[in-house]
Every structure is written in C-alpha cells, then in structure tokens.
Amino acid sequence: MPLLINQQIVEDNWITLSPERLEETAELPQGDLIVPFTYFLENQAVLDAHEGQVGVQVNGDDNLAELYRLHQAFPLVAVEFPVLRDGRGFSIAMQLVRQKFQGQLRAVGDVAHDRLGYMERCGFNAFQIPEERFSQEDLAVFNEISVHYQGAAEDPRPLFRR
Amino acid sequence: MYQYNEVDQTLVNERVEQFRDQTRRFLAGELPEDEFLALRLMNGLYVQRHAPMLRVAIPYGLFSSEQMRKLAHISRKYDKGYGHFTTRTNIQFNWPKLEEVPDILAELAQVQMHAIQTSGNCIRNTTTDPFSGILSNELEDPRPYCEIIRQWSTLHPEFAYLPRKFKIAVTGAPEDRAASQVHDIGLHLVKNAEGEIGFEVLVGGGLGRTPVIGKVVREFLPKQHLLSYLDAILRVYNLNGRRDNKYKARIKILVNALGVEEFTRLVEAEWEFLRDGELTLTDAEIERAKSFFKPFDYDPKAAEDKTLADKLSADQSFATWYEKNTREHKVEGYRAVIVSLKPYLKPAGDITDVQMDLIADLAEQYSFGEIRSTHDQNLVLADVKKSDLFAVWQALDGGNMARPNIGTLTDMIVCPGFDFCALANARTLNIADQINEKFDDLDYLYELGDINVNMSGCINACGHHHVADIGILGVDKKGEDWYQITLGGSSREDARLGKILGKAVAADEVANTIESILGVFVEHRLDNELFRDTVQRIGMDPFKENVYAVAH
Numbered sequence: 001m002p003l004l005i006n007q008q009i010v011e012d013n014w015i016t017l018s019p020e021r022l023e024e025t026a027e028l029p030q031g032d033l034i035v036p037f038t039y040f041l042e043n044q045a046v047l048d049a050h051e052g053q054v055g056v057q058v059n060g061d062d063n064l065a066e067l068y069r070l071h072q073a074f075p076l077v078a079v080e081f082p083v084l085r086d087g088r089g090f091s092i093a094m095q096l097v098r099q100k101f102q103g104q105l106r107a108v109g110d111v112a113h114d115r116l117g118y119m120e121r122c123g124f125n126a127f128q129i130p131e132e133r134f135s136q137e138d139l140a141v142f143n144e145i146s147v148h149y150q151g152a153a154e155d156p157r158p159l160f161r162r
Numbered sequence: 163m164y165q166y167n168e169v170d171q172t173l174v175n176e177r178v179e180q181f182r183d184q185t186r187r188f189l190a191g192e193l194p195e196d197e198f199l200a201l202r203l204m205n206g207l208y209v210q211r212h213a214p215m216l217r218v219a220i221p222y223g224l225f226s227s228e229q230m231r232k233l234a235h236i237s238r239k240y241d242k243g244y245g246h247f248t249t250r251t252n253i254q255f256n257w258p259k260l261e262e263v264p265d266i267l268a269e270l271a272q273v274q275m276h277a278i279q280t281s282g283n284c285i286r287n288t289t290t291d292p293f294s295g296i297l298s299n300e301l302e303d304p305r306p307y308c309e310i311i312r313q314w315s316t317l318h319p320e321f322a323y324l325p326r327k328f329k330i331a332v333t334g335a336p337e338d339r340a341a342s343q344v345h346d347i348g349l350h351l352v353k354n355a356e357g358e359i360g361f362e363v364l365v366g367g368g369l370g371r372t373p374v375i376g377k378v379v380r381e382f383l384p385k386q387h388l389l390s391y392l393d394a395i396l397r398v399y400n401l402n403g404r405r406d407n408k409y410k411a412r413i414k415i416l417v418n419a420l421g422v423e424e425f426t427r428l429v430e431a432e433w434e435f436l437r438d439g440e441l442t443l444t445d446a447e448i449e450r451a452k453s454f455f456k457p458f459d460y461d462p463k464a465a466e467d468k469t470l471a472d473k474l475s476a477d478q479s480f481a482t483w484y485e486k487n488t489r490e491h492k493v494e495g496y497r498a499v500i501v502s503l504k505p506y507l508k509p510a511g512d513i514t515d516v517q518m519d520l521i522a523d524l525a526e527q528y529s530f531g532e533i534r535s536t537h538d539q540n541l542v543l544a545d546v547k548k549s550d551l552f553a554v555w556q557a558l559d560g561g562n563m564a565r566p567n568i569g570t571l572t573d574m575i576v577c578p579g580f581d582f583c584a585l586a587n588a589r590t591l592n593i594a595d596q597i598n599e600k601f602d603d604l605d606y607l608y609e610l611g612d613i614n615v616n617m618s619g620c621i622n623a624c625g626h627h628h629v630a631d632i633g634i635l636g637v638d639k640k641g642e643d644w645y646q647i648t649l650g651g652s653s654r655e656d657a658r659l660g661k662i663l664g665k666a667v668a669a670d671e672v673a674n675t676i677e678s679i680l681g682v683f684v685e686h687r688l689d690n691e692l693f694r695d696t697v698q699r700i701g702m703d704p705f706k707e708n709v710y711a712v713a714h
Binding site: 060064084085086087088090091092094095098112113114115117118119121122135144145146147148149150151152156157158159160161 | 169172173176177179180183184192193196197200201283313314316317318319320321322323324325389397400401405435439440441443444446447450
C-alpha cells in the first residue's frame, strides 16, 4: 500500500496490527507497531515491554479525550477515515496539531486523491493510500489550490493575518 | 459589493481546473461514482430527473449587472434559456451537460462567480436580508459579516465532509427576512447593555422531515469572535453529529439529543482553545469587509422629486405596483423595488435569459449596477430613485416582472417538485397554477392582506412549507399526489412551525381548500387583521371544522 510522506513515496517501516490480526497473534511481531487505540489502552504493560516503537490508530468512535491526553507518548498516530463521508478525522487531526503533536500523523482508510490536499492542511504528514486508488497524479494534488482563506496546520493564520 | 482580489480570483480559477480534472477522471472511469458524487455536489452539480442541475452561488444574494448578463449568456449557450432562483438565493440551471460544466464554471469565474459549496455536506451559501444596508432601523449592515463567513467557509479543509449540509443566515435588523431561526446557525446583530454591537447566536434550526426552531446558545458574542465561535460550533458538530443515519445527521438533532445546555457547554469548552487566537477578527479586517458595502453616492437632489406623486395619481396600475412591490429606503428620495418572479402561470423563481438581460440593464441604469436575490424567490433593485420608478415599472411590466403580488397569496415559494427534482414525491407547479387560476382577482388578494403560501413537493421542505401562513406539502399515496396543509407557521422574528390542518387533500382540491380556509379567516377577522394574527387568535379548530365539513 503506497505511503506518502511529505509528498514523496516512501517505504512503510511500520506494521499495522488490525484487531483481527491481534486476535490471531499470540505474540507481537518484532519492529515498529501501529495498534488500535483501544488495544493500547487495554494492553499497556505488554506494549511497554515491546522493543520497537508503538503508534496507535484511532477513529472518531474512540475515546478522543484520552487520545489527546496521551498523544505525546506516541511517535505516530494513524487517523482512520472509515468511509468517504466520515470527516471526523479532519477535526481529530486539527485538535492534535493544536496540542502540538510532533510525531507522524498518518491518514489511513478511505484516503485518496481528492482529499489529500484537505488532509495535509489539517496536519497530516503521511498518507496511506489503497493500492487500487493510487496513481502518480496524486503527487501533484497538493498544489491544485495554491491559495487559502483559512489558516491551516502549518500556518494557523487566516489570510487576513498574513 | 465585494470585488475579488488576486487571491479570490486565483482560488476560483484553480477550482475550475480542479473540477475539470475531477470531471475528466470520472468520465474516463478513473474516479468511482460515489466519490465523484460527493465532489460534484460540493460544486453544486446534481443529477436530476432530466439532466444534471447546476446550482450557482450568489453569496448573500448580492450580484452585479455584469454577473447577471453572464448568467443570461450561460442559460442561452448551455441551457434552455432560463434559470431558477432558490430559497438559498442561488440560481439553478436545469439542463447543462455534465461534460460542459467545467466550461460553464470557467465562464462564471470570468465574472467572479462559482458553484463552490452550493450543495453537499459542507457549509452552504450564507444568506441574509435582501434589504440589508438600506434600512433605517438596521443596527449594522450584515453583509460584511456574510462576506467574512464566505471566505472562512470556502474550501474549508476541516469542514468539507460534515455529517450533513450546513446553512448559516445573518440578519442586521429587528425584522427577520432571512428565515434565520430555521437555519443550522442564525446570527442576529444585536446591541448589549453596554451599547456594543455583537451577535446573538442560534443553533439547530432547520426544516426537512424534522422541523425545528433554532435555540439561542449565546446571547451576545462580540464581533471579533465571530469566526472562532463558528469554528467551535462546527468542530463540535463534525466530531459529534450522527453519521449512521442521514435523516438524523443535521446539527438540530445533535442539539436536541444533547440538550441545548450541554451542547453549549461543549461549544464553549472548544471555544476556550480558540478565543483570542488567530481566528479573532482584527479591526482592519472588519473595516476592509465593510469598505465593500459602503452606501452609494446617492443623489442629494433625489429627495426633491415631485414627479412621483403625479404619476401615482395619474396611473392606478403604477400606484398599485408602487404600493405592493416597492419598499422604504433610508435615503430620502429612494425606494427599493421588488421584481416579482411570480408571474401568472409560470414557475415561481424562474427567469428567462431575456428577463435576466433586462434586469441587468435596469440595475445598471437605475440601481448602481447591483441586484439582490431574495429567500422568497424574487429579485430586488435596492436603490432606485423615486423619480425613476415609473420608468422601471414600465420596463418590468414589459418583461412580465411587475405583477403587483409581493406579499400576497400568489407570491408563493414553490420548489420545482416532481417535474424537475429527483427527490420529489409530488408535483408542485400544477398546484401553483391551480392556485393562481383560482385567485386571480387582485382586489380580493389585496383585501386579504399579506399571506404567504409555501409549497414543497416532498418532506425535504425546500419550499419551506412548515413556516408559511399556509403550507402545502405534496405527498405520494399509492402513486397519486395528495397535499397536506399546515397553518400558522412563520419564518420571521416570531418563527414557529405550522400545524397540520387535517388529512391530506386531493390534487384537484387544493385551491378549493385554500378558499375554505380563507373563508374562515374572513369570517373571524377583526378589522384589517392579518391572516397570521387571526390564526394565532382563533386557533386551528374553526379551520378544521369548516374545511372538512365543506370539502367532504
């Protein structure tokens, strides 16, 4: 699954553990892991003992207050867009950015061409795009609209303050 | 009016190219149907019964002669020579070809227009009072704030995939001509005890299948906090609004589910992060926005006009039109003209290319080149010298736009219904014709006083039937059109929802039913009491008894 970071295609060094895979896995695999946020909350002792890095994946149904309380502990937060019309991830990203989350903020799920620009402006710096939805044209999408009225994650000043 | 700078122009130009590419990818099969659906809706493009329908944005209903001429041109070149004004003060074209829409958008961009966010689950066109800026009792002109909201909401990256559509209305005078209490957010310019002007903020109004009057979440919001507070409301909604059921996804459902106190608490808590932050409006920005809506260079000699009185006494038709279709203006010697888009037996809000060009000319010659579209599907030339009214009337009359019916029973809000709309259950245009045919006697209509009749062809309530004196809702019963009647609604400052009269009536009985309703009104009316006041005073029972006794 292609991963874009800072508008470049990169190798994904993280292993994403879905709830299904975690159920089947007796032991955590080696390496850097992305686990569901609910799993993280329930298995902190196990994860503390893990040698690699641990990031979490959330969506709008998770306990976001808890996420915002803990976010600095994570080198990576993956925010899931379960379906096209679910835009909660944009606000989750904005709230993490506002709280100065410094790690990788990764958009996962229904992530494709026409939302990449909005996602980047809300603070995502990594985009996991389903294989069948990816094309080289995606790399050009970030600059389709070059002017903005609103502030964004990178520069929160709206146009009238710039 | 607001004039685009380089940033505004760049934005719409780039948006045209972006949509051109999206359309190309869709037609090439590279973009899935459901994804293009969301993208095209955010650009005002529906697929309707006959063809695509393109809804063009008219921010807060204000546009220029040049823009009107472009709309006329588009209707000729890409459509069937007409357009349709909506309750959101936008204009719709019913017959464009999908592959030509990018070209239409490119033409619109040439005159600082676009179709951005005229549909879809995003922040829609902000509306206001069509008489903004010309009222003597106005606290402040709301249009600069509408423009500030327009910019903030346009292509907002966080609020493009909301749970459902989102509508904002702003008013600046004690009267409410923007139906602000049936909007997701209603903003009223108000003065506090210290004499400062700010906003009363209402949230959670709306029509559709669950009609609700908005609730006050903040009695006074200092002006500079306008955007940060809107941001807080939208974020609370985006994170907490229901997404499992599109019929329960509007913010009104969230406000009702949480209770207004809890909803307000969430908004205020979110706002604590934002207040005094980057979104705080600067005095310079407010002044900049205001600079686009300054009073015109009115002719100080206009007040000396003596010709109007002579014309009024010499021509009864002109006098009637003056009485019904013009309004007071705060500058002496001027009036606002309401252009009736409710001609006899034509769809409400429809306008031909020839009529569009005529209005453009009249606005240019007599009203500083500006036109306003109204929430009840008419147009306004807001700044006409009294000495020019006769000429304007003659020209409008020649263009079939001077029917002196503003405020009367035949000045109906009517959605296009089943004839055009893919969502509709019942026809509306034939019923509007039936009512027009039945109530063609202007003297009788004037005798009845102002009554507003709103009609929707389905439960989505685009015709705002819930908030009319007489509301008509088309429903489908086993393939037949039936019509449910409500009485006593209002979209004004005393906003309230109409009550259902009784069982639905058959299509050929609608005008007769209205006649019975009016009979009860006339019987109980005190002096020159308005219909709405009589309904409030006597309640529904006399209407129920009479209407169903007579009809069946």
